Amino acid sequence: MLSRIAEYHYWLGRYIERSENIARVVGDYYQTLLDIGQGVDTETTSRRWEMILEISGEKESYQSRYDTVHPALVEQFLSFDRSNPSSILSCITQARENARGIRDQISSEVWLCLNRFYLELREAQWEGDADTEAINFYEKVKEQSQLIDSLANSTILHDTGWLFLRLGRFIERAAQTARILQVRYRYIDPQLALPERPIEVQQWLSLLRSVSAFEIYSKLYRATVAPMSVVQLLVLNPRFPRSLRFAASQVQDILRVLATSQPGFYKSEAERLVGILCSELIYGTLAEIEDAGVVPYLIQKEREIDTIGNYIHHFYFAYSLPGFAQAQSMSQS
Numbered sequence: 001m002l003s004r005i006a007e008y009h010y011w012l013g014r015y016i017e018r019s020e021n022i023a024r025v026v027g028d029y030y031q032t033l034l035d036i037g038q039g040v041d042t043e044t045t046s047r048r049w050e051m052i053l054e055i056s057g058e059k060e061s062y063q064s065r066y067d068t069v070h071p072a073l074v075e076q077f078l079s080f081d082r083s084n085p086s087s088i089l090s091c092i093t094q095a096r097e098n099a100r101g102i103r104d105q106i107s108s109e110v111w112l113c114l115n116r117f118y119l120e121l122r123e124a125q126w127e128g129d130a131d132t133e134a135i136n137f138y139e140k141v142k143e144q145s146q147l148i149d150s151l152a153n154s155t156i157l158h159d160t161g162w163l164f165l166r167l168g169r170f171i172e173r174a175a176q177t178a179r180i181l182q183v184r185y186r187y188i189d190p191q192l193a194l195p196e197r198p199i200e201v202q203q204w205l206s207l208l209r210s211v212s213a214f215e216i217y218s219k220l221y222r223a224t225v226a227p228m229s230v231v232q233l234l235v236l237n238p239r240f241p242r243s244l245r246f247a248a249s250q251v252q253d254i255l256r257v258l259a260t261s262q263p264g265f266y267k268s269e270a271e272r273l274v275g276i277l278c279s280e281l282i283y284g285t286l287a288e289i290e291d292a293g294v295v296p297y298l299i300q301k302e303r304e305i306d307t308i309g310n311y312i313h314h315f316y317f318a319y320s321l322p323g324f325a326q327a328q329s330m331s332q333s
Contacts, residue, residue, distance in 0.1 A: 005102055007317040009161045012098040013168030019091035020145035021176040022078055025055050027138025028210040032202060034135070049074045051187045055180055056086050075134075080124065088141055089121050107155035110148060117144045160258070164316075167254045171312070174247035175305045180211060181234050182298030185227075201225055211242045231294055232286050235301075244301060245281040251308070252278050258316075270311035277304055 029048060046069045053059040053069070056078055066073050081087045085094075096118045099106060124137075149169065156162050188203045204225045208214040213233060221229045237243040252274045259267040266272045289297050 003317045005105070005161065006164045007313075008098040008101040009105075009164035010168040010312075010317070012095050012102070013165040013170075014172040015091040015095035015098065016145050016148055017169045017172040017176070018086060019088045019095070020142055021172075021180070022056060022086065022088050022091070023138040023141035023145070024210045024212075025052055025180065026075065026078055027135055027142070028206055030134040030138070031209065032206045034132075045071060047187070051183060052078065055183045057179070058084055058086050080121075092118050092121055102161065105156075105161050107151065109155045110151045113144070113148050113151055117148070163254050163258055167251060167258075167312070170247045170250040170254070171305065171309055173242060174244055174251065175302060175309070177211060177234060177242055177244050177247060178298050178302040178305060181207070181231070182295050182302065184210075185231075185294050185298070188227075204230060213240065213242065216240055227294075228286055228290060231289060235289065235298075236281060236284065236286065238282075245278070248274060248278050248281055248305075255312075268311065268315045270308050270315055273304065273308045273311065277301070277308070 029052060049071055050059070050069050053062050053074060058077070061084060062069075062074065062077055066077075077084055078087055080089045082090055082093070084090055092114070096114055099111060099114055103111060121141075152162070152165060156165075184203075184207045188200060188207070201224075204227065205214060208217050208225075208230065211234060213230075217225075217230065217233055220233065233240060233243065235244045238245050238249070240246055252271070255261075255268070255271045255274060256263075259271060261267050261271060266275060
């Protein structure tokens with residue numbers, strides 16, 4: 001397969017996953033407002049929108065354009081602003097452009113669903129005046145993203161292109177899970193006695209909902225919400241589809257299939273690094289994460305995932321990094 005075609009598949013997967021994660025985080029904000037009720041002060045509201053900007057990775061870009069964190073401006077920026085590369089509309093626009101480049105390799109169902117989704121978003125200019133309207137809008141974005149993923153799995157040939165599409169989806173998911181947890185962990189004080197602070201409990205439940213983990217958490221941990229139990233589920237759980245460990249293991253498996261590597265061997269630096277990451281997540285303990293500090297630990301994991309993504313790009317889609325060929329040959333010796 002041509003590297004250009006592989007890259008189209010890869011970024012199609014990443015952009016769809018990114019749009020879904022933005023919709024999850026913003027939509028959950030409105031769900032939390034409904035749960036809490038009226039009476040949230042302006043300072044708290046601004047702080048939560050600032051947190052959402054930080055999760056999106058576009059906080060500096062927003063601050064370069066606007067002086068204040070205003071809910072309507074932030075929501076427009078994250079949902080419909082074409083100049084923001086991480087807005088929902090920008091992600092779906094880029095996903096559509098990548099799909100156009102591989103139109104002959106994806107099914108008509110996937111193309112029609114994605115194209116319809118793009119056209120609906122392009123015409124939408126809603127500003128989220130009503131909480132229920134906002135929830136419905138972001139739920140629809142999530143549903144459309146999941147529908148595209150489901151159609152791709154059920155109507156596209158499971159060949160190299162499909163593997164790159166899945167690779168993009170899971171490496172984006174790993175990065176987003178690490179980022180969502182580390183940012184929100186900093187905004188919630190985990191040292192407070194949760195039973196005595198209902199608002200803190202609500203924020204942890206909000207975090208779980210934003211990654212579709214609330215029901216699973218309730219089944220696995222029946223006691224009161226505990227910060228480190230949330231960390232254990234979202235970082236170390238091998239069966240939860242949105243955990244860091246699960247996503248990293250999927251990336252490792254896909255890279256191994258693409259490279260036809262035997263267990264214990266690797267053919268690229270991306271394979272080597274994701275192997276190290278998976279080993280740490282498999283054999284690491286909750287106590288070790290707590291000793292290292294949850295936030296520093298997650299920041300480091302996010303950097304490692306970004307590095308893996310960079311090596312995937314240079315190994316499959318571009319020229320080798322300086323010294324990369326030497327590292328590759330050493331891995332095969």
